Amino acid sequence: MPFFALLLLLTGAVQAHYRFSKLIINGTPEPHEWISIRQIKNFQTNSGVISVTSPDIRSFQNRVGCSTATSAACEEPGFVAISAITHFGSVQFYMAKVASISAQGSPLGSGVETWPAYQNSSVSFTVAKNTPSGKYLVRVESIALHQAQSVGGAQMYLSYAQVEVMGGGNGHSGLLVAFPGANNANDPGLRWSYYPIATSYTAPGPKIWDGN
Template sequence: MLTTTFAILGAALGASAHYTLPRVGSGSDWQQVRKADNWQNNGFVGDVTSESIRCFQASPAAASASYSVAAGSSVTYYANPSIYHPGPMQFYLAKVPDGESVDSWNGDGSVWFKIKQDQPNFGAQLSWPSDGKSSFDVPIPACIAPGSYLLRAEHIGLHVAQSQGGAQFYISCAQLEVTGGGSTEPSEKVSFPGAYSATDPGILININYPVPTSYQNPGPAVFSC
């Protein structure tokens, strides 16, 4: 009964509590971030096998500019409005292949490596570092090669994730130009779709009752230099 009550409340509140991830750095909304399909309705992706799970776009729909950042420094990614639902923030990078342009490349294939993820604080209920926040510092690994990249931001709303397909994915992709750096090639790369299954323990999970004492983030381990 308690679980059902949480689910109903979560669904009702969720209808007016969605958000987008539209901006990096000092740019304006959707300037250096590719315009996601939820730019007007704040919707989410619910199917991890959909092409939308990559950058939440119907087409590459390039941003009007790329954001320049030095390897070893950080990018600030912004939510609008603040993150409302409980769940982890995760960030991935994918390097644009030689001969391709960031303006047209769609990020297909096993090219994505994870650079940051949240873990919850455990107690009477789970609390997440992203709760109520509207900006996130994303460290760019110091050892990766310079060049054009897509930076994929993802927040997973887990408030009604106790049923398959209930997890809500809020996603966008920024265009970066990484300067400096080194030549390290991340060994563990994944594709979107493909990286997640609807039954992964970090996606199909009841965070309300009984309250979990551990959490396994979906996707690969975080890359480090």
């Protein structure tokens, strides 16, 4: 399924794993887990996916069926992390019609100054006003870099929500990607250097859709 990239946040590390299991619509989290988010395989362990070529990087699903939430264009849907995002790294969002990423960061360390989503319990993005109306799978992907000194050390924490965009526009993104395939294990954005200290960071994945 083709996805386009939406928005990228940067997170910042403790020692616990996490999962994204509640959707936020109109500023309100869903009352319990797995309502509009498809239940994923780490619903008990909170463990991440470590191989970008594994079928789990595509959907990581334990159960497919769930409800579909609605969101107007320009609103800010989000995902609740159970527990908080406790590993530093980037957080990215993708949408696939049943498609936008932005990046920010630097100077680089392993704290909140570099990764603003660090220790947050939720992350969100803005649905571009030109996103066409319709039903979408919305993917959140948190890339933990605390063990990414070598290839294959990054951990991906991901979930998919079912969202229907209302009142959208006529935008079109040609920046489509598929999973597996969007990332390569050797991508600089899946590596982290404690020494020498990193001075720049380029998130993996496609270019950011500007909403037009």
